Amino acid sequence: EAEDAVQEIFIDLWKSAGRFDPSIASEPAFIAMISRRRLIDRRRRNSKRLDAAASVPIEEIDVDSGQSVGPGVEIAEEASLANDAMRTLKPEQQRVLRLAVCDGWSHQQIADKLRMPLGTVKTHVRRGLIRVRELLESDKPDRPGRNAT
Incomplete structure (x- = not known):
């Protein structure tokens, strides 16, 4: 999960490099801003998945099957x-x-x-x-x- 997030951040940085303006912010601030936004987006996406997983009625989970209930x-x-x-x-x-x-x-x-x-x-x-x-x-x-x- 963390590696995926880092990869997405690097892709965003690559795509956004042309927008960097040193008169507005430093490089670390620019990187931090893009990283923060990407991580917030990921959190929102994950929370939607979590809501979907939480909507499964507990009665439908077969505890005796030996299968993992899953990360959700x-x-x-x-x-x-x-x-x-x-x-x-x-x-x-x-x-x-x-x-x-x-x-x-x-x-x-x-x-x-x-x-x-x-x-x-x-x-x-x-x-x-x-x-x-x-x-x-x-x-x-x-x-x-x-x-x-």
Whole structure:
């Protein structure tokens, strides 16, 4: 998946090279902008696939067949766990984190939209990500260093 994303980014960079204007932005900024847009597009496409996978009724999944339920179901389960972890955050922190992570907004865009200081937005995102990661890691039974009870 990551290799495909990198390849798509390089293709976009190649196609967009003629639009680069050093008087507007630096090369790294130009590359970052194209990369960000491509990754957001991929996320949107993948979320549509995830919605389609989630629409399969659970009764239709044959657990006894020995076949894998597929990556769509696994992703849906992980997304559900992440969503549950997000719900433990304060409402304001949830909103900021969803705009940043799910919608792909920049910290500055969030600050402008919510009329919040940029530093506060960055703090909400950082602390929210740390908290969600902690909750997700504590939920893994095979996590290294975890004591079996």
